[in-house]
Amino acid sequence: MKQAVNTAELAAACIGKSPQDILQIAFDHFGDDLWISFSGAEDVVLLDMAWKLNKNVKVFSLDTGRLHPETYRFIEQVREHYGLAIEVLSPDARLLEPLVREKGLFSFYKDGHGECCGIRKIEPLKRKLATVSAWATGQRRDQSPGTRSQVAEFEVDGAFSTPDRPLYKFNPLAQMSSEEIWGYIRMLEIPYNSLHERGYISIGCEPCTRPVLPNQHEREGRWWWEEATHKECGLHAGNLIGKS
Template sequence: MEHVDLRTAELASSAFAASGSETGSLPAGATELAVTADRQERHAAIVEAVLAGNAIAVPFAKFNDGRGFSLARLLRSEHGFRGEIRATGHVIPDQALHLLRSGFDTAEISDADKLPHWQQALSSYNGNYQTAARNPLALRRQAALKQSGENKAAELGKQLAASGDLVERIRIIAKAVPGRLSFSTSLGKEDQAILHAIHEAGIEADIFTLDTHKHFKETLETLKRSEEHYGLTIRVITPNQDDLRELMARDGEEGFRASVAGRKACCMIRKVLPLNRTLRGSAGWLTGLRREQSAERAAVDFASWDGSLNLLKLSPLADWTEEQLEAYVSENNVPVNPLHAEGYVSIGCEPCTRAIAPGEDPRAGRWWWESMDGKECGLHIGGERLLDKVA
């Protein structure tokens, strides 16, 4: 089976292998979602797709079954799904524009010889008379925006690498970002250093923290002390209550311990979804990522383009060592979470964080009942793998 990219009218490259099923309608690795799915099933499918890095396949039993179009619209508008939605089964070229405008990215075709028919159907679009968020003209502009963003990130990264001063780096970022600059703080040591530099630089930034309802009391106390110390307000962002109720109904209070998928689903509801909602409309996102923190973060850039959120992701501490961080915090009297002094290097939710022994991996204290591979909550999984798949 081949599949056509509805945005470019070309055969699409894909990370998903050809189907091993008899009908060939479902690509291996994709999460299939029936047209009869209710809201909870749709939400569960998104969780599964995001955790596995999969597409969502919507099967059409007949070409004139309109329920697939409605389901794609719901995935985009109601659930904010940003990953690939693929039409499988009985779809025809005459449906190409309707598929695209409903939210589909790709459609399966039986062989490449049929591509010209799809190209002809997609070329009939007249952008002067049809407006939609997912029309070919808008999507082509999006591709141009991505290229521009990547170029800007590369240039900004060079500027940040050339400066060794954190306050100066923050000023460089503020000058380069052409819109709202957001800073999501975990109130950990790295983010406290950035908060101090923001204050010293005197720049405007939307500063917020994610309250998962599972924080240590020391973390919440650090929030209050930071606001008092710097004379500013840090916005507190909480999870969607409907999402939380669905999570509790499905997995229970301790579901995050039952499996890696259950834990990542909890992180998604409590952290990833609230973060992505809050970052919408931002032009830049400041983070406290350092290359030294873990193997997964060893290649962190000073600046990168997040195509899922259309913003610059900025990590001014990317090249800092633990010694540099400690010295900066000490020399500038930066308020820090007292748990750091008790062996908590990486501090997250209370049920999922423990102190570590000297010499242990800095991430060993997070979800310690899991293997050491890929210990991330999802906030900083690359845009192509996660943040572009959930809003």
């Protein structure tokens, strides 16, 4: 970390700024301690912006073992396009194998996605974030009225900070709309996941993601068998604080 963090000043500095300006602030404060989270979906815009500011930007992605083939190919396409060494995180087999052995491969349809996401996504992410000072995500306020409408440009991570080790989180795309995201992708002709051409908007694991119909919100394609207002896997658990 390059300098001490005054969270109130940093939060104020990010409000109303462009995504590129927020990323520059993040790099100025955290340098190589800042990591970009890349999911293989629309957050390629975040990665593109960060790479243009810092060609050596550090990027990680979660491989749950259940992603679409198109997502795996897209991650590789992005790695080659930007010349980046994307760090791909995998679940801990010691946790995953007992779950599959005892409950099978599709237990989430019966008892909710929390346990599976906890092992395949949250544990690897927690393991990674324990080694970094700050991370940046592609979260946007328009992605989910129920859980993301109040996403801040900068925050102390409410899910992964510890009392003796705060983790700082940037959401540079918070104010961008889906229309603006796709305008950026098309204008600059950057790579995107081919699933978007087949009606997939919010892309996660293959068994838990489906295309959306006209006029459906994008998060309706995720965990569609569950209650509509809690469409989060836990990566951004802080979004659920205060939600009923």
